[in-house]
Amino acid sequence: MSFMSARRYRYFAMFGVAIAGLSFLFTNCARDSFAIIEPSSKAQASEGEVIPEDPAAESVKMIPCSQTQFEFPLSTHWSNEKGDVVEGAADTLQTSEPNKVGTRRMYNYGFIPDYDHYIGTDYDPYRYQDADFRSFSNNLCQKTGVALEVRRPSSFSNWSIAKKKIVEGRGSVQMIYALRISGALLNVFLPPNWKSSAKRGTYPLVVTGSYDLKQSFTSEIPEVVSRTWAESKVPVIGVLWNGGGGLNSRTVNTKARAQFNDIVQNLADHFGADPYRIIATGTSRGGATAMAMASNPERYPYKVVGAFVSVPPADFGFLAELTGATVPFLMQAAEWTIGLLDTWKKDFRYPNLGNKMTGYTRNEAHTHILVGSKDRATMDANLSLTSPRFVNALKSSGTQVYLVIGSHDFIVGWADQYRYARILRNAGIPMELSVNYLSGHGAVDTGMDPANLSRVMKLVATRSTVSLIQTGRTTYRRNDYLQKKMVVTSGQAFTMEVPRIVTPSVEGHLIMTGLPGTQIEYDGVFSTTAQGPTSPFGLQKATLNSEGLLITKLELEAGFYRVQSVRILKPGQSKWQSLDLKQGTTSLERGTLTVEVRDVDPHPDTTAGEIADALTRTYLGAGGVSGTNGNPNLTYGIVETN
Structure with missing residues (x-):
C-alpha cells in the first residue's frame, strides 16, 4: 500500500496532543435553575444599555422572497492585480504556494505564519460567489419566510458610513459582508425592523467564529436571526467573525480577545447591540472561539451568557503531543499552522527565517504560533482553555455551557475533549453535556440546531430567568453504523x-x-x-x-x-x-x-x-x-x- 494524494478537507479544528492520563465518570444530575443575570458591579452597563422599549413592538411589512435585494460583489478586500489588500476588492487570494517542493513552503507570496501574523486577517482569502449567495438567500427565505439581503457600503472600515447603507425598519435580515475592524473581518446580520436610533443594549447578539467569511453560509447564524424573528418577532443581531486570521490561527491568541471586545463595543455603538447579552456558538475552532471569548480572562466589559459548542480544542500543548497516526489530521493541522512542508518528519527543526522560531521542533513552532509560547507549563497555567486562568474566569463569568463532544475525532483528539469536559464539571461550571461515541469531528445534536438557538435567543432577549440549559445533565449516544443512526446509550x-x-x-x-x-x-x-x-x-x-x-x-x-x-x-x-x-x-x-x-x-x-x-x-x-x-x-x- 502506498500513501495516496489527498483531497482537500477544511474542517474547523485544532491540534496537537499529549501523553497523560485523565478521565472522569459523567453523571446525570437533576435540572437546576441558572438565571440570566444583569452585569455585576465589576462591569456595570452604561446608561444606554438598558432596553427602553420593546424593539419588536412596531409592526413591519415583510419583504417577499421574490423581492430580495442584493448589492454585489461580495468583497474580500484582496486584489490579485495589486497582489495586496485593497478595501472593496473582490478577488480570491491564491493561497497555496505553486512550488511547494522547491520552496518547502505551503503559502504563496512568501507568507510565513507567526504569532499574531496569520493569513486572512482584515482580508478574506476566499471569494463567495454572488450566484451561490443568491441561492443560499433564497433557500433560507423559503425555509424561514424571512428574506436575507446584502448591503455593500462605500466604506468597510468606517462603521458610521457603513451603517448608512442599512434600510431602516425593513422587513428582512440585512447583511453587511466583510466589515473590517482591528485586523479582523466580520459579517453582520441585522434583524427585521432594525432601527438606526436603537441605543446600546437594544439587540442581543449571537456570535460565531470561523476561518473565513463564507462559513457564514454553513453556520447557524443567518438562520438563527431569521427564525428568532419569524417565530417570536424578537430581533437579534448575528455575527460571523473570522477570528482575526485564517488557517494559521485558532483564535486563542491574546490579541483575538481584544479584537472581540472591539467588535462588541462597536456593534453596540453603531448598531444598538447589547454587550451583556451575548450567545456564542461554534464547532471545532468556532467552539474554541466561543469558549475563549466566554472565559474573557482580561475581564473586558461584555458578557457571554451562554456558550453552545461542539468538539472544541482546549489544551493546545496536550494536543500538540498527540500529533501522529492515531489522530491523523493533527499532522495537517500543524502543517496549516506552521506553513512549512516538512513538519511531519521526525527530524524537523524550524529553519532560520528571521523570526524567533529557529531550531524549534514541530510542536514548539505549532503552539508558539497559536498561543505565543512553546513552554508546556506556561500553556497549562495561563494560555490553554483548560488552564486555571481560563477556567476560573469562565466560572466567574457565570456563562452557561452546552458542550457536545465526540469520540474518535480525527483532528480534535477525543482525549482532549474528554479532559475538557471533566475539568469544566469539576470546576462547577454550569454545563449540559452531550457525549457522542463514534461521531468524531461530526458530533452534533439538537442543542446546536438553529431551532434551539432561536429558543435560547428569545430567552436572552426577554431577559427570562429560565435556565438556557439543563445544568448537570449528561446524555450519551453512539453512532451505530449497522443501523445508520444515532442510538441512545446508558452511560460512559x-x-x-x-x-x-x-x-x-x-x-x-x-x-x-x-x-x-x-x-x-x-x-x-x-x-x-x-x-x-x-x-x-x-x-x-x-x-x-x-x-x-x-x-x-x-x-x-x-x-x-x-x-x-x-x-x-x-x-x-x-x-x-x-x-x-x-x-x-x-x-x-x-x-x-x-x-x-x-x-x-x-x-x-x-x-x-x-x-x-x-x-x-x-x-x-x-x-x-x-x-x-x-x-x-x-x-x-x-x-x-x-
Whole structure:
C-alpha cells in the first residue's frame, strides 16, 4: 500500500496532543435553575444599555422572497492585480504556494505564519460567489419566510458610513459582508425592523467564529436571526467573525480577545447591540472561539451568557503531543499552522527565517504560533482553555455551557475533549453535556440546531430567568453504523483508538478511556508481511488510571499486529466483558484492528495532509464510507457497545 494524494478537507479544528492520563465518570444530575443575570458591579452597563422599549413592538411589512435585494460583489478586500489588500476588492487570494517542493513552503507570496501574523486577517482569502449567495438567500427565505439581503457600503472600515447603507425598519435580515475592524473581518446580520436610533443594549447578539467569511453560509447564524424573528418577532443581531486570521490561527491568541471586545463595543455603538447579552456558538475552532471569548480572562466589559459548542480544542500543548497516526489530521493541522512542508518528519527543526522560531521542533513552532509560547507549563497555567486562568474566569463569568463532544475525532483528539469536559464539571461550571461515541469531528445534536438557538435567543432577549440549559445533565449516544443512526446509550463507555499505520516519522499512540480502574486485556496475532504466517503476539494487559485515561506511545518492530479480541473488567464487576469488534468499530475490516508498522517513511515530498488522507482511507475506505455522514472524520478504533 502506498500513501495516496489527498483531497482537500477544511474542517474547523485544532491540534496537537499529549501523553497523560485523565478521565472522569459523567453523571446525570437533576435540572437546576441558572438565571440570566444583569452585569455585576465589576462591569456595570452604561446608561444606554438598558432596553427602553420593546424593539419588536412596531409592526413591519415583510419583504417577499421574490423581492430580495442584493448589492454585489461580495468583497474580500484582496486584489490579485495589486497582489495586496485593497478595501472593496473582490478577488480570491491564491493561497497555496505553486512550488511547494522547491520552496518547502505551503503559502504563496512568501507568507510565513507567526504569532499574531496569520493569513486572512482584515482580508478574506476566499471569494463567495454572488450566484451561490443568491441561492443560499433564497433557500433560507423559503425555509424561514424571512428574506436575507446584502448591503455593500462605500466604506468597510468606517462603521458610521457603513451603517448608512442599512434600510431602516425593513422587513428582512440585512447583511453587511466583510466589515473590517482591528485586523479582523466580520459579517453582520441585522434583524427585521432594525432601527438606526436603537441605543446600546437594544439587540442581543449571537456570535460565531470561523476561518473565513463564507462559513457564514454553513453556520447557524443567518438562520438563527431569521427564525428568532419569524417565530417570536424578537430581533437579534448575528455575527460571523473570522477570528482575526485564517488557517494559521485558532483564535486563542491574546490579541483575538481584544479584537472581540472591539467588535462588541462597536456593534453596540453603531448598531444598538447589547454587550451583556451575548450567545456564542461554534464547532471545532468556532467552539474554541466561543469558549475563549466566554472565559474573557482580561475581564473586558461584555458578557457571554451562554456558550453552545461542539468538539472544541482546549489544551493546545496536550494536543500538540498527540500529533501522529492515531489522530491523523493533527499532522495537517500543524502543517496549516506552521506553513512549512516538512513538519511531519521526525527530524524537523524550524529553519532560520528571521523570526524567533529557529531550531524549534514541530510542536514548539505549532503552539508558539497559536498561543505565543512553546513552554508546556506556561500553556497549562495561563494560555490553554483548560488552564486555571481560563477556567476560573469562565466560572466567574457565570456563562452557561452546552458542550457536545465526540469520540474518535480525527483532528480534535477525543482525549482532549474528554479532559475538557471533566475539568469544566469539576470546576462547577454550569454545563449540559452531550457525549457522542463514534461521531468524531461530526458530533452534533439538537442543542446546536438553529431551532434551539432561536429558543435560547428569545430567552436572552426577554431577559427570562429560565435556565438556557439543563445544568448537570449528561446524555450519551453512539453512532451505530449497522443501523445508520444515532442510538441512545446508558452511560460512559470504554473507547480504544490505535494507529492504522506507523512509520519512523509518523508515530502512533494507543489511547483508551473509560471508568477509572477499568482493566483491559487484548490479544491477537503478528506477521512480518500482510499475507505471511501468523503467530500470537501475546496477551497484553492495562489498567485505566484514576482519571480513566491511558495513553501509550507505541514502539514496535516492523510488521502487522492484528488485534482480534478485547475484553474489559469494570470496577465493582466480577465478570469480564468481551467487546464486539464488528459493531462498535470504525474499521472496514470488521472484527479486527490491524496496526501496520513500517520501517520506511513516506516519500519526502509528501505533505502531512496527504499522509493523513491516506491513513483515513485505509480504515474508512475511499470517500470515507465508514465515516460520519460519509465524511472521513474518525480515528481508527472501537467503542464498547454492550
